[in-house]
Amino acid sequence: xxxxxxxxxxxxxxxxxxxxxxxxxxxxxxxxxxxxxxxxxxxxxxxxxxxxxxxxxxxxxxxxxxxxxxxxxxxxxxxxxxxxxxxxxxxxxxxxxxxxxxxxxxxxxxxxxxxxxxxxxxxxxxxxxxxxxxxxxxxxxxxxxxxxxxxxxxxxxxxxxxxxxxxxxxxxxxxxxxxxxxxxxxxxxxxxxxxxxxxxxxxxxxxxxxxxxxxxxxxxxxxxxxxxxxxxxxxxxxxxxxxxxxxxxxxxxxxxxxxxxxxxxxxxxxxxxxxxx
Amino acid sequence: xxxxxxxxxxxxxxxxxxxxxxxxxxxxxxxxxxxxxxxxxxxxxxxxxxxxxxxxxxxxxxxxxxxxxxxxxxxxxxxxxxxxxxxxxxxxxxxxxxxxxxxxxxxxxxxxxxxxxxxxxxxxxxxxxxxxxxxxxxxxxxxxxxxxxxxxxxxxxxxxxxxxxxxxxxxxxxxxxxxxxxxxxxxxxxxxxxxxxxxxxxxxxxxxxxxxxxxxxxxxxxxxxxxxx
Numbered sequence: 001x002x003x004x005x006x007x008x009x010x011x012x013x014x015x016x017x018x019x020x021x022x023x024x025x026x027x028x029x030x031x032x033x034x035x036x037x038x039x040x041x042x043x044x045x046x047x048x049x050x051x052x053x054x055x056x057x058x059x060x061x062x063x064x065x066x067x068x069x070x071x072x073x074x075x076x077x078x079x080x081x082x083x084x085x086x087x088x089x090x091x092x093x094x095x096x097x098x099x100x101x102x103x104x105x106x107x108x109x110x111x112x113x114x115x116x117x118x119x120x121x122x123x124x125x126x127x128x129x130x131x132x133x134x135x136x137x138x139x140x141x142x143x144x145x146x147x148x149x150x151x152x153x154x155x156x157x158x159x160x161x162x163x164x165x166x167x168x169x170x171x172x173x174x175x176x177x178x179x180x181x182x183x184x185x186x187x188x189x190x191x192x193x194x195x196x197x198x199x200x201x202x203x204x205x206x207x208x209x210x211x212x213x214x215x216x217x218x219x220x221x222x223x224x225x226x227x228x229x230x231x232x233x234x235x236x237x238x239x240x241x242x243x244x245x246x247x248x249x250x251x252x253x254x255x256x257x258x259x260x261x262x263x264x265x266x267x268x269x270x271x272x273x274x275x276x277x
Numbered sequence: 278x279x280x281x282x283x284x285x286x287x288x289x290x291x292x293x294x295x296x297x298x299x300x301x302x303x304x305x306x307x308x309x310x311x312x313x314x315x316x317x318x319x320x321x322x323x324x325x326x327x328x329x330x331x332x333x334x335x336x337x338x339x340x341x342x343x344x345x346x347x348x349x350x351x352x353x354x355x356x357x358x359x360x361x362x363x364x365x366x367x368x369x370x371x372x373x374x375x376x377x378x379x380x381x382x383x384x385x386x387x388x389x390x391x392x393x394x395x396x397x398x399x400x401x402x403x404x405x406x407x408x409x410x411x412x413x414x415x416x417x418x419x420x421x422x423x424x425x426x427x428x429x430x431x432x433x434x435x436x437x438x439x440x441x442x443x444x445x446x447x448x449x450x451x452x453x454x455x456x457x458x459x460x461x462x463x464x465x466x467x468x469x470x471x472x473x474x475x476x477x478x479x480x481x482x483x484x485x486x487x488x489x490x491x492x493x494x495x496x497x498x499x500x501x502x503x504x505x506x
Contacts, residue, residue, distance in 0.1 A: 144391065145391065146392070147383075147386045147391065147392025148386070148387075148391070148392045150375075150383065150386075150392075151383040151386060151387055151392065154375045154380060157334065157364070158364060158431075160334060160357075161332050161334055161357060161360075161362040161364070162357060162358075162360075162361070162362070162383075162384060162387040162438070163354045163355075163356075163357035163360075163387050163388070164387045165354055207374065208374055208418065209374050209376070209418075210374050212374075213374065
């Protein structure tokens with residue numbers, strides 16, 4: 001039963017990260033979301049310090065960062081990328097301070113490991129229920145505003161020129177990504193959660209439409225999550241590292257497939273040109 | 278006859294972030310509803326900046342911009358709903374996955390609640406694709422099309438919205454001679470039906486039906502000429 005709970009949680013978290021990765025990559029918001037991932041990590045460390053569930057503090061910090069980074073950038077005039085890097089460094093420092101200050105022995109494996117490199121022990125049935133509810137909310141928002149998001153993903157400037165308030169929708173997407181990161185933190189860990197956002201998304205390039213890109217990335221995220229959990233159980237290794245390693249293997253497989261397909265296509269075209277000079 | 282102004286600019290100055298020199302300076306201009314305006318000028322004279330300031334994409338550091346009475350700094354979104362824009366830098370990378378028909382549909386979707394398109398909207402998308410002679414490209418990803426074809430897709434998107442004000446930035450830049458003539462004729466007809474058009478071009482083909490020519494030099498208006506039909 002425990003393994004089933006962990007597997008389900010890892011599939012959902014991996015899929016959410018896969019979807020977020022494609023959206024973030026299309027909008028070129030990697031730096032911003034990098035900072036938000038570390039805000040979640042800081043939130044988890046704060047949770048340890050306050051002795052509350054790190055999931056909730058991680059989510060609060062991630063959402064808060066998603067919401068303030070844009071207005072802060074506008075108010076200060078500092079480009080959002082630069083501001084994101086300042087926030088990333090600050091969150092890193094705060095993470096280590098609050099881990100150091102948290103009750104119990106400093107750098108205790110079960111305490112720190114849970115937030116830095118993930119732990120299956122942190123996956124409970126309550127966590128799975130929260131994860132399911134958030135995944136439902138995520139997909140619902142995405143489906144409801146899909147046509148707006150699609151227009152922004154294609155050309156944000158043109159969408160803005162046509163009367164779409166792109167800032168609202170972009171920050172909604174960043175907030176969704178912040179939620180996906182926060183809920184994945186327990187399984188994958190703060191150091192590796194960013195990899196689970198980008199490796200499945202990097203596989204999406206073989207798809208021929210944005211919907212298929214998202215679907216493929218979600219599938220690879222979910223498959224990496226489940227396979228990583230199984231490998232972690234078999235070899236008694238950190239679960240986050242196993243998930244990311246599995247995602248990397250899948251990326252290599254997809255890239256090889258794309259390479260072979262392109263070569264075959266080129267050979268076919270050469271043959272056609274030769275037979276019809 | 279007194280016409281309602283479609284676009285009003287009063288002492289407008291726009292500066293790009295990080296630049297000291299204004300891209301357009303102290304521009305005052307009034308364009309009436311139903312006008313067909315050609316904005317010319319050498320490279321870097323502020324033609325694109327003028328269009329993007331009118332749309333409110335660029336915020337002026339001083340002055341007032343109004344489109345159909347809407348202040349483009351305070352409430353730009355309502356005005357943009359009745360405008361269409363064809364940008365100059367439209368070219369997409371070869372791996373761009375979005376398909377022609379869905380790109381044109383996005384133009385209408387931005388005017389609809391939650392972006393949902395009705396059956397009539399899809400019919401309108403297909404009509405515009407047909408009108409511009411690119412219906413057979415409907416299911417092709419835009420990245421695989423030539424520059425001229427891509428420009429027609431963006432023009433189709435702009436026209437599908439049936440705008441009151443059409444802003445075109447170098448709409449002939451990637452088109453062949455036949456297509457230029459066709460688009461110029463189409464714009465003439467649309468203007469005759471009441472659409473206000475502002476067209477930016479540094480080397481325009483022969484354009485019929487212009488009501489105003491504005492020449493920009495170094496971010497300032499050097500001449501405004503009213504044309505007789």
